[in-house]
Amino acid sequence: MKLKINRNILLENLNNVGRALSTRNIIPIINGILFELSEEGLNLTATDNEITIRSFIKREDIKEIESTGSVVIYGRFILDILRKLSSEDVDIEEIDGCKVVISTPTSNYSLNTFNVMDYPIIKMDTNEDSIKLTAGNFKEIVNQTVFATSTQESKPLLTGINLKIIGDRLECVATDSYRLAKKSVLFSLMGSKNVNLVIPARNINEFVKLIDNDELEIELYAFSNRVLFKYENLLFQSSLLNGTYPNTDTLVPTDFETIYRVNVNEFYNAMDRASILAQAKDKNIVSLESKGNKLVLTSSSVEIGKIEEEIDYETVKGDNIRISFSVKYMMEALRSFTGKEVNIYFNGEIKPIIIRENDNGDLLQLILPIKTY
Amino acid sequence: MKLKINRNILLENLNNVGRALSTRNIIPIINGILFELSEEGLNLTATDNEITIRSFIKREDIKEIESTGSVVIYGRFILDILRKLSSEDVDIEEIDGCKVVISTPTSNYSLNTFNVMDYPIIKMDTNEDSIKLTAGNFKEIVNQTVFATSTQESKPLLTGINLKIIGDRLECVATDSYRLAKKSVLFSLMGSKNVNLVIPARNINEFVKLIDNDELEIELYAFSNRVLFKYENLLFQSSLLNGTYPNTDTLVPTDFETIYRVNVNEFYNAMDRASILAQAKDKNIVSLESKGNKLVLTSSSVEIGKIEEEIDYETVKGDNIRISFSVKYMMEALRSFTGKEVNIYFNGEIKPIIIRENDNGDLLQLILPIKTY
CATH class of the missing domain: 3.10.150.10 (DNA Polymerase III, subunit A, domain 2)
Known part of the structure; x- marks a missing residue:
C-alpha cells in the first residue's frame, strides 16, 4: 500500500472512525484502524466490537495511488501525527509487511503495524429495507x-x-x-x-x-x-x-386532575437555583407548591439551610398541589423542550408528573414524584 | 449585618477571594468567607491557612447599609447562589446570629452560618517597605x-x-x-x-x-x-x-563550545510532534543531532516505532552535536520565550543545555541532558 493524500481529508475521516476506538480495550489489534486501499478508494475502519465505523474516501480525493493493499495502524498515534502536522499532503507507505512510513518533506514517522489477518471480520452489509x-x-x-x-x-x-x-x-x-x-x-x-x-x-x-x-x-x-x-x-x-x-x-395516564402552564426557561432557572443545596445526587429533592398566583419551589438541608424560589404560572385545570421530585430529572426533562412554554400534568402527589408542550405534543416526559413524609 | 448590594460587584469580589478556598480542607470554618461590614465598606476574607485573600468593597459600591456586623458564610453556596441569580441587586441579612438570608424579589435563601468567633485571626498588616x-x-x-x-x-x-x-x-x-x-x-x-x-x-x-x-x-x-x-x-x-x-x-556555565540559533515556533512544533511516541512521562526522550544544514530530532519506541523531524538552524559557534533530553522540559522552556528566535548553548553531550534569546537575554532556561547510552 502506497499513497499520497491531503492531510485534512485523511484527518477528518480518521477523526470520524476514531470515535469507535475504545481507550479501555484490552485486545491490542482493535486499537488499530484498518486501512484498505483499492483502485476505487480508501476504506478506513475502526471498531470496539460494540460500535463499528467505516469511512470511505473516494479515488478523486486521493492524490496518488502507487500500490493498493491493506494495513492496520495504531489509531491513537496516526491521529496524533496527522493532527500535529502542518504540511498539506502526507505520503503513506507500507514497508516489509510490518511497518508503515508516514512522511512529509520535513517529518518521517515509522510506525509498527498490526497483522491485517488478525483484524476482526465485521459484516457491514446493507439490505433492501432501508x-x-x-x-x-x-x-x-x-x-x-x-x-x-x-x-x-x-x-x-x-x-x-x-x-x-x-x-x-x-x-x-x-x-x-x-x-x-x-x-x-x-x-x-x-x-x-x-x-x-x-x-x-x-x-x-x-x-x-x-x-x-x-x-x-x-x-x-x-x-x-x-x-x-x-x-x-x-x-x-x-x-x-x-x-x-x-x-x-400503560404508564402514561390520559386524565389529569391538575394542569399548570409555565415558562420553560423561568421554571428551569428557578430549579437550577433550588438545586444549589443538593449536595448529594440522591438528596436532590425539590418541592413544588402552588400558593395563590405563584408556584413556590423549596429545597432544604438541615446542615446548610433553605431555598425558596417563586415563579409565575397559569392554571389550565384543577386546584392547588404540593409535590416533590428529583430536581435533576426535572431539569433534564425541561431541557428537551424547544418551545417557550410547557404544560405540567398532575394526578395528586403520588402519581406520575407529565410534561408536554400541549395535549397533543409529540414529546412526552414522565417523572415519578418522591414521597417526602 | 444588613445590606443591599449590586449582585455583579459582590460576585466579582467573592470570585476573587474564593480562590483561597480549598476543596480539600477538613477544618469546616475555613470553607467559609468572612463578611465584615462597617460604615467604610465591606471586607471579604477567605483563607486555606496557606493563602489568604481579602477584598474590600468601598461604601460607594454598596447600595444600602442598614446595620453593620460580621458573618461567616459557606463559600461554595454563596458563590453558587450569586452566579445563578439574575436580579440586579441582592439583600443580605444576618438573623439570630446563626443564619443569613440572601434575597431578591423572587428568591429567598436562608443559609446557616459559622460562628464568627471561630474564624482564624489572620494578620495582614503592611509595613513601610513596599x-x-x-x-x-x-x-x-x-x-x-x-x-x-x-x-x-x-x-x-x-x-x-x-x-x-x-x-x-x-x-x-x-x-x-x-x-x-x-x-x-x-x-x-x-x-x-x-x-x-x-x-x-x-x-x-x-x-x-x-x-x-x-x-x-x-x-x-x-x-x-x-x-x-x-x-x-x-x-x-x-x-x-x-x-x-x-x-x-555556579550551575550556569559562562563559556560554550557550540551555539545554535533556531526559530522558536518551528523548534517547538517539531518537538511537539516528536513527543507523540512518548507514552510514559519518564520515557519522554528526544535526541537532537546536527546533520549538515538541518537539525534532526529523533524519538523512538521499540513497541511503536520511530519519529524523525528536521528543522532549519544556524550555527553561531562550534561544531556538530548529538544530545538527548526530556521533550517535556524543552517544550516548557521554549514556551517561556516571547521572541521569534533563541540561541541554544551546548558544552558537549553531558553538560547543561542553556537557552536564551541572545547572550544578554534576561531570561535563561537550563536543561540537563539525558544519557542514552
Missing part, C-alpha cells in the same frame, strides 16, 4: 430521549433506547423506571418494514455526534442483532440489546 | 519561571520560586534539580529593602491568576514568614517556605 430519515430530525429525537436511559448494568435493557417504526410512525422511548421520555413522530420518507430495536445509549450517542449537517439524509438498516446507519460517506454499526422492551404505554 | 512593580511584568516573570519548580514533596524548598530583590534588580529562580529557569530584570520602581523569599509555586500561581489588568501596580510587602501583595482592592497573602534556597549561579 428507512430514510432526515439527519437533524433523528438527532433531535435521540437527544430528547436518550438521557432518560438507565446507567445501571443491573437493568441491561433499560440502558438502551427503544426505537420503533410502525408504518409511518417513529417512536423513541427511554426509561430508567423512575422517569420516561417518549417521542412519537410521523414521517414522510417511509420504509417498507416495521422495526423494533433497543440500541445501547452510548452507541446511539456516538452516532448522533457524527451528524454535522442536519439537512442530510440517514439510511437505517435493521437486522436481528445489529443496526446499521449510512450517513454521508460513513457506515456506523451498533450492536443491539436483546430482550423485549417493556410496554410503557 | 516594593512597587508593574502587574504585567510581575505576571510574566512568574509565568516564565514557575513551571520549573519541583512537584516532589521530598524537596520542599524546590516546590517554591526564589524571589530576590537586590537594589534595583529583581531575580526569580525555579528549579527541580533537572532544569532551571531564571529571570533577572532591572526595574525602576525601587524599594528600599533587599528581599530573598521562597514562595510556594501553587500560591504564586493563584496570585498571578488574579491579575486582570497588566498596567496596574502591585505593592509587595516581605516579612520573615509571609509575603503580602496589594493589587487593586485586593490583599493577597502567602506563607513562605523556610530554608536557604540553593545558590544556582
